Amino acid sequence: MPAATRIHALLEKHRALIFPGVYDALGAKIVEKAGFPLTFISGYSVAATQFGLPDFGYLTQTEMVAVAKRVCGAIQIPVIIDADTGYGNALNVIRTVRELIEAGAAGMFLEDQVWPKRCGHMKGKRVIPVEEQIQKIKAAVDARGTRDFFIVARTDARQVHGLEDAIHRCRLYKEAGADALFVEAPRTTEELTTIGKELPAPLVANMLEGGVTPLLTKTELSVLGFQLIVCPLTGLYASAQAMRDMFELISSAGTSRTALDRLIPFDQFHDMLGLDAYYELDARYRAPEEP
Secondary structure, eight states, X not given: OOSOOHHHHHHHHOSOEEEEEEXXXXXXXXHHHTTOXXXXXXXXXXXXXXXXXXXXSOOOHHHHHHHHHHHHTTOSSOEEEEOTTXXXXXXXXXXXXXHHHHHTOOEEEEEOBOSSOOOTTSSOOOBOOHHHHHHHHHHHHHXXXXXXXXXXXXXXXXXXXXXXXXXXXXXXXXXXXXXXXXXXXXXXXXXHHHHHHHSOSOBEEEOOXXXXXXXXXXXXXXXXXXXXXEETTHHHHHHHHHHHHHHHHHHHHSOSGGGGGGSOOHHHHHHHHTHHHHHHHHHHHOOOOOO
């Protein structure tokens, strides 16, 4: 394991980190400007926004790497990638790690579902044998080597075999070299408390609106023993609601002029993209006009 990754450095400064998920470079810029120290690319969100599909194992490695490259290139804060199951066996995991590092990612979530996987809060999940996932984590650690890359081992065994098995798996995943642990979809505050007591830090809590896990605050989760608190779908659901409302408005009213206060102003949007800097760049390299 590296002496320190970007994520380790953040954890040394903060008792707990809360960060939103994104699905494109614009969302990542908004996260960065809002002052968050890191962000996360959600596979659920990428499947929904890029292909109009549910999180049902449709995304490929190359599609997620392409999104990661665009997002990582647009911002300065670290980005953790939802890499699902690594898109195959241990050999596929090795390629996934190498591709994500090359794309500029700061880390990955690697889960133990049977492929094709599905959203951790959907029914019908299955998990692979724990021994197979241990080998996949070891492969990820070896592929990472001493480079700056944070590996989160996620288990979906809570729904399949119960909380005790999920905790048992996470202990083995930590021994295999994972930097952080993530028990997906605990159902009660009591289960979150047990996870915080039974497993070593750092731990991930997934705050998914409408999911099976109770929505707790950053402070509440920190007290329970969680250090990395991800809100993967807040931005997706907020933007989808806003678009639906505005599109219904212009469909019925024939204009948006009665709701301009619900839109980011033209100039502010350009400020968010840093348009003035591009004007300056354009002026610097523009060829002189002929007399």
